């Protein structure tokens with residue numbers, strides 16, 4: 073990408089999209105194209121075509137999607153599959169029609185089979201059933217991967233589906249529908265504000281997860297846009313596993329709350345591990361830079377400045 077290339081970030085107000093904008097600005101890319109959801113609904117084919125015809129982006133990051141937690145996925149499965157299929161279909165097709173040079177489509181690690189060998193390698197996609205609660209969302213994402221492959225094969229496009237580990241950071245969703253890290257930040261902050269002596273968390277605290285600071289995620293996306301010469305699906309994450317209990321302790325320290333953490337072991341734990349195999353991107357010379365403590369501090373600072381009244 074040249075510094076003046078026309079770069080469209082779809083979903084720029086979201087967790088991932090806003091980090092992409094920060095990363096592109098920090099590297100002095102000057103020609104960034106954005107539209108809010110209100111200004112351009114990507115599920116509307118005609119509107120997407122008019123946008124591509126007018127703006128003619130050269131590079132596209134697709135970070136727009138209907139995203140949500142278990143409750144939202146369970147309650148609105150039709151919207152999750154329909155909207156995500158529509159967004160991908162319209163954006164990829166118009167990117168092909170209007171000659172986009174390269175496109176990155178953000179998929180998610182939840183599309184790996186539920187019972188997947190750990191760490192999860194790209195060749196294990198499509199080998200088993202995924203977690204039923206996010207199947208409609210996940211099936212749309214898998215279709216996106218196949219759509220990239222099909223367009224690349226038939227039309228010679230460069231559409232790259234990428235699978236980042238679960239992210240956290242500024243613009244994360246801290247409500248009840250958020251990921252575990254954001255939910256814990258909100259919970260411990262509340263415990264501090266209300267002087268609570270104890271916080272109870274679900275499960276044993278033993279499951280391990282990868283926590284990916286979103287600015288590192290965006291850095292990896294730019295790296296792939298500029299240096300990845302292949303077009304096959306690729307994973308990336310920090311490659312460091314942290315148990316929920318360790319995470320809770322670290323967040324407690326960052327928030328500065330001094331009470332006790334209790335685990336309700338009658339509640340389910342979920343998978344013991346969900347680790348992406350990021351060996352391919354590491355072999356290309358990329359690795360994550362922001363340690364969990366630093367990412368947590370930045371996130372908590374953002375949360376208290378913007379989300380707490």
Ligand SMILES: NC(=O)c1ccc[n+]([C@@H]2O[C@H](COP(=O)([O-])OP(=O)(O)OC[C@H]3O[C@@H](n4cnc5c(N)ncnc54)[C@H](OP(=O)(O)O)[C@@H]3O)[C@@H](O)[C@H]2O)c1
Pocket residue numbers: 082083084085086087088089108109110112113114115134135136137138139155159178179180181235236237238239240243
């Ligand atoms: N968060 C993660 O941990 C993570 C990890 C790996 C991959 N990803 C992938 O990255 C992508 C973005 O995730 P995110 O966490 O950044 O989600 P997010 O914070 O919810 O952001 C989604 C963005 O898409 C926009 N959007 C939704 N529907 C739209 C539509 N019909 N037309 C136009 N814009 C629309 C949203 O705008 P409004 O808010 O105004 O609706 C928002 O700007 C997803 O594909 C996700 O699977 C996320």
